[in-house]
Amino acid sequence: MRYSILILLTFVFFACGNEKVIELPVINHSEINEINDVSPAYLFYDETQKDSVELNRKNLIVSTNWLVNVDKRLTLRQVLPHIQFLQSKKxxxxxxxxxxxxxxxxxxxxRKDLGFIEFTDVVYFTEEDEILPENTYHVAVLDLNQIIVYGLEGADYKTNLNDLLATLEEATAVGIGERSIGLSFYDKLSFNDYIAFKSELSTLHLENVSVSNHEFIFN
Structure with missing residues (x-):
């Protein structure tokens, strides 16, 4: 018997077993839409498995670019151990x-097609043992409508994704000097919202502002 892993409406992978479907995270636009020399890994949302997640990595080749297909319904808590495992393996x-x-x-x-977000250099950590450098905005994302910002405009405050993006653009437009953004994410955040946040943030062209590749996952 054969089964298909369906991604979007067109990308089908065949193997032995039962049919499995991955619902990919949705983004408005990706700067990367074509990658060569690839091999895939899959993180399934599966209610029959412990914690509703299953990793399929049988076709990964270490020397290639890796396309990690994660079901958007999973949470960061479910996904993180598997992502860290894959990073360590490579x-x-x-x-x-x-x-x-x-x-x-x-x-x-x-494009109504596949897009890709690179995470090669992202370091995920779950212990608050990293000291953020001076002149760093700390952005803690509970969900896309509950974002806490520390250190921007001289006070801590709550906002949402759209307002945060507008505030960052305004702040850089008036010349705030060199700054970095440190990111924290609630571990129950859906993978879809995590990717949506990362995608929208990457569209900003912020002078003298860099986004840290160290991401803290909190509970």
């Missing part, structure tokens, strides 16, 4: 290719 392999990168696969609405 980083510590004797066959590692320094030019091979890691990407999350998305449903790009602007």
């Amino acid at each position: 980083e510590n392999s004797s066959h590692k290719n320094e030019h091979a990168k890691n990407y999350y696969t998305c449903n790009d609405l602007s």
Whole structure:
């Protein structure tokens, strides 16, 4: 018997077993829409498995670019251990290719096709043992409508994604000097909202502002 792993409406992978469907996270636009020399991994939303998540990595080749297909219904708490496992597997392999990168696969609405968000250099951590450098805005995302910002405009406050993006653009327009943004995410945040936040933030062209590649996942 054969089964198909369906991604979007067109991307089908065949193997043995039962049919499984991945609902990809949805983004408005991706700057990356074509990648060569790839191999896939899949994180399924599966209510029959412990914590409703199942990793399929049988076709991963360490020397290639990795496309990690994560079901948007999963939470960061469910996804994180598997992502860290994949990162470690590649980083510590004797066959590692320094030019091979890691990407999350998305449903790009602007093209009605697949889009990709790179996470090669993202370091995930769950312990508050990292000291953020001075001149850093700390952005804590509970969901897209509940975002707490520390250190911007001289006071801590709550906002939503759209207002945060507007505030960051305004702040850089008036010349705030060099700053960095440190990101924290609630571990019950859906993977869809996590990717949506990352995608929208990446569309900003902020002078003298960099986004840290160290991301804290809190509970």
